[in-house]
Amino acid sequence: xxxxxxNQPTQLLEGLCSFLRAYIFSVLSIGxxxxxxxxxxxxxxxYAKNRNLEDGTGHRVxxxxxxxxxxxxxELNVKYVTIYAFSIDNFKRRxxxxxSTMNLMQEKIEGLIQKDSIxxxxxxxxxxxxxxxxxxxxVKISAERAMKATAHNSKAVLSICMAYTSTDEIMHAxxxxxxxxxxxxxxxxMSGAGYGLIGxxxxxxxxxxxxINLKDVEEHMYMKVAPDPDIIIRTSGETRLSNFLLWQSSxxxxxxxxILWPEIGFWHLVRAILEFQRNFAYLKKKPKQSLVxxxxxxxxISGFVLVLCFLLYRCMHGSGLIxxxxxxxxx
Amino acid sequence: MTILPLxxxxxxxxxxxxxxxxxxxxxxxxxxxAENSVEVNGTYPGGVSGQLPSGLRRELMxxxxxxxxxxxxxWARMRGxxxxxxxxxxxxxxxxxVELCCEWGIRVLTVFVFSSDNWFRPKMETDLLMxxxxxxxxxxxxxxxxENVRVSLIGDTTKLPKSLQxxxxxxxxxxxxxxxxxxxxxxxxxxxxxVVQACQKIAVKVKDGLIKPDDINKFLVEKELETNxxxxxxxxxxVRTSGELRISNFLLWQLAxxxxxxxxxxxxxxxxxxxxxxxxxxxxxxxxxxxxxx
Numbered sequence: 324x325x326x327x328x329x330n331q332p333t334q335l336l337e338g339l340c341s342f343l344r345a346y347i348f349s350v351l352s353i354g355x356x357x358x359x360x361x362x363x364x365x366x367x368x369x370y371a372k373n374r375n376l377e378d379g380t381g382h383r384v385x386x387x388x389x390x391x392x393x394x395x396x397x398e399l400n401v402k403y404v405t406i407y408a409f410s411i412d413n414f415k416r417r418x419x420x421x422x423s424t425m426n427l428m429q430e431k432i433e434g435l436i437q438k439d440s441i442x443x444x445x446x447x448x449x450x451x452x453x454x455x456x457x458x459x460x461x462v463k464i465s466a467e468r469a470m471k472a473t474a475h476n477s478k479a480v481l482s483i484c485m486a487y488t489s490t491d492e493i494m495h496a497x498x499x500x501x502x503x504x505x506x507x508x509x510x511x512x513m514s515g516a517g518y519g520l521i522g523x524x525x526x527x528x529x530x531x532x533x534x535i536n537l538k539d540v541e542e543h544m545y546m547k548v549a550p551d552p553d554i555i556i557r558t559s560g561e562t563r564l565s566n567f568l569l570w571q572s573s574x575x576x577x578x579x580x581x582i583l584w585p586e587i588g589f590w591h592l593v594r595a596i597l598e599f600q601r602n603f604a605y606l607k608k609k610p611k612q613s614l615v616x617x618x619x620x621x622x623x624i625s626g627f628v629l630v631l632c633f634l635l636y637r638c639m640h641g642s643g644l645i646x647x648x649x650x651x652x653x654x
Numbered sequence: 655m656t657i658l659p660l661x662x663x664x665x666x667x668x669x670x671x672x673x674x675x676x677x678x679x680x681x682x683x684x685x686x687x688a689e690n691s692v693e694v695n696g697t698y699p700g701g702v703s704g705q706l707p708s709g710l711r712r713e714l715m716x717x718x719x720x721x722x723x724x725x726x727x728x729w730a731r732m733r734g735x736x737x738x739x740x741x742x743x744x745x746x747x748x749x750x751x752v753e754l755c756c757e758w759g760i761r762v763l764t765v766f767v768f769s770s771d772n773w774f775r776p777k778m779e780t781d782l783l784m785x786x787x788x789x790x791x792x793x794x795x796x797x798x799x800x801e802n803v804r805v806s807l808i809g810d811t812t813k814l815p816k817s818l819q820x821x822x823x824x825x826x827x828x829x830x831x832x833x834x835x836x837x838x839x840x841x842x843x844x845x846x847x848x849v850v851q852a853c854q855k856i857a858v859k860v861k862d863g864l865i866k867p868d869d870i871n872k873f874l875v876e877k878e879l880e881t882n883x884x885x886x887x888x889x890x891x892x893v894r895t896s897g898e899l900r901i902s903n904f905l906l907w908q909l910a911x912x913x914x915x916x917x918x919x920x921x922x923x924x925x926x927x928x929x930x931x932x933x934x935x936x937x938x939x940x941x942x943x944x945x946x947x948x
Contacts, residue, residue: 490872490910497853497875501860502867534857537850561939564901566910570846573903577914602898 344589348399351593354600357553359403360396361575363567364389366559366583373583379423384585386431390441395592397445397479403549405482407567411457411491425462428485432465436472446478452545453487454495482549489569496543500535503543546571554599556591558584576602706758707930714937716890718762719755720912722904723748725896725920732920738782743922745790750925755835756801758933762836762886766904770810770844787841788818795825804833808880809843836884843880845906852878881908888912891936893929895921913939 364385371381389406396404408428414421435442435449442449451466458466466485541547551571555564560581564572578595580587706712723744730740748765755763767787773780798805805825814822822841855878859865865874881887889905889912897918901909915932917924 488910490875490907493849493907494870494872494875497849497856498867498870500853501857501870504857505860505867508861534861535850535854537846540850540853562914562916563912563941564909564914569906569910570849572901573846573906574900577899577901577916598899602900 344395344398347593351399351596351600355603356399357401357596357599359405359550359552359554360401360595361405361407361552361555361568361572362389362392363407363555363557363565364584365557365561367585369559370583370585378420379427381585382424382427386427388585388587391589392587392592393441393445393447393481395589397441397447399592399596401479403480403482403552405452405484405546405549405552405568407484407487407565409453409485409487410566411454411486411488412566414457414486425459429462429465432462432469435469442473442476442481446476447473447481448476448479449473450480450482450548452482452484452492452548454491455486457486480549482546484567487545488566489564490566492545493540493570495545496540499543500539503539504534541570544570551575554578554595556580556587556595558582558587704757704759707926710758710930710933711937712759715759715933716936717760718764718884718886718889718891719760720764720766720889720892720905720909721751722766722892722894722898722902723921723924724894724898726922728896729920729922737779738786740922741783741786745786747922747924749794751929752803752835752837754926754929756803760835762838762884762889764808764838764840764881764889764905766843766902767839767841768809768843769840769903770842770847771903773813784815784818788815788821791818791821791825798825798837802834804836806836806838806883807841808838808848808883809841810847811841813842838881838884840904843904845901845903845908848880848905849875849907851880875907879907881905891915891932893917893924893932895919895924911941913941 367381367385368378369381370376370384371378393404409424413424434440437443441447449469451470455463455466462485466483546568551573552568552575555568555572555575556578557563558580560579562577562579564577568575576595576599578598580591580594582591706715726740726744727737728740729743730737733739752763768783772783795805797803807822807826811819811822852875856865856870856874860867860870876882876887879887888908888910892901892905892909892912893915894900895917897916899916901914905912913936915935917928917932919928
């Protein structure tokens with residue numbers, strides 16, 4: 324009975340926060356919403372170092388932050404989320420650090436396959452994006468299992484970039500395009516149809532423009548499973564892409580909060596979306612009216628939170644302060 | 655391009671919801687020795703070849719700086735001037751930055767003059783831009799030769815006016831040897847098209863049996879990109895003015911590890927102080943390339 328009593332305030336608080344989030348998300352949805360958000364989860368090691376924690380702890384806390392962000396994105400109906408889990412460049416780190424990260428990733432990938440995992444709860448299909456041949460066998464097998472286990476999910480897509488760099492992705496797309504064209508030419512040659520074209524110089528004298536075009540390259544990108552990201556969020560204040568989604572980031576809003584990845588929370592996501600909405604008019608060449616809507620969104624959110632805090636304080640008297648202090652922790 | 659009126663733009667810029675803001679503090683006096691830097695009454699000497707402003711370290715200067723010169727039209731609108739005046743002022747700003755790059759030993763400056771995505775703008779505006787570009791280039795060519803600035807062009811020039819195409823063909827390759835600065839102008843350029851044209855060239859080599867698809871690697875791709883005209887194809891620093899936080903299809907492959915610097919200043923207002931701030935911000939950053947700090 325005491326345990327249940329102890330859980331009740333926590334459950335009440337969680338319910339209240341969930342309600343507040345739902346309200347804020349519905350207000351945000353007045354404005355244009357991103358379809359695809361990508362995250363560069365930077366700062367896990369610095370987080371651990373700043374708190375004198377063991378190596379690897381930062382990544383574990385970072386994983387919790389990730390599950391929260393995924394939950395908020397799916398509550399917001401952001402259909403596509405992409406995360407930069409492990410770059411090909413990260414293999415340059417100390418072997419024990421690489422191994423520790425691989426172990427953690429395998430553990431979490433196995434967790435995704437569970438029935439009550441966040442991806443299954445929200446109907447999320449998982450893709451592992453990158454040069455998976457570079458991963459060790461056990462991680463690769465787990466990744467393939469997770470992709471297979473979630474293949475029937477259709478509400479949202481989570482793209483986990485592992486053993487990934489954008490230049491590797493582009494190079495792979497070029498290689499695949501060239502191989503495909505080479506096979507096409509072989510078939511043409513064998514049938515006798517290709518010789519005439521090549522012999523007359525119809526192909527090859529235009530610097531290959533008739534051989535391959537932009538669509539051919541895009542068709543072979545690993546990230547063809549999702550549209551281009553609307554927002555790329557990189558934590559820890561670093562402002563560089565680090566070889567992440569270079570091809571796809573052409574029109575993406577680049578948002579770089581100073582907080583370290585394990586510290587990211589609800590309000591950072593709200594700010595990123597508000598910034599996206601502020602820039603949406605420029606990107607989509609829409610008229611000024613959408614900015615008026617944005618200002619309304621700002622006012623509604625701020626006003627509601629202020630009124631709610633005031634009401635809580637009045638109703639709960641002194642104990643209302645406990646709720647007010649607890650609220651930010653629950654985001 | 656934000657469409658907010660000036661006062662509202664600045665009030666939003668200062669709101670608590672403003673995203674991560676980049677260092678705007680004036681660089682402090684350097685405490686250690688900085689090669690060729692001289693501090694005189696808290697200012698740095700201008701117009702003296704090779705001397706860096708106080709606070710900047712020569713060994714940390716970027717070799718290649720890329721610039722997206724955004725905000726010319728907004729600058730003109732805010733002053734009630736025609737758009738052409740904005741572009742003229744932008745051209746002045748570019749001249750200043752080219753001079754500073756020569757002075758401070760930056761080896762390559764790549765400027766995004768015109769994107770292939772810009773053709774959606776009204777024809778009158780694009781015509782105006784082409785005319786201005788042609789006029790400025792004509793005026794500057796001799797200056798570039800005198801100052802030993804090498805000029806290269808990336809992008810598809812076939813859609814440009816004929817007179818501009820001829821002028822560009824004549825301006826490219828001037829002052830090749832021992833140039834102080836290599837100025838790369840991206841005209842009708844798209845980062846994605848750059849990669850595609852590299853792919854097309856590689857496809858021809860595969861078709862001709864010169865290479866196999868399995869031989870394709872990063873170096874092969876880089877050799878075919880339009881930035882193969884320089885020994886420093888990857889910008890160390892990208893500066894984008896006017897507060898827009900995006901790459902806009904500029905040098906996509908080449909920007910893999912580039913430090914990005916976004917400033918609210920509009921391009922015509924981007925001068926020496928703003929450039930020093932950008933360089934100061936660059937010099938404070940830790941570039942890890944995926945590894946760990948030692």
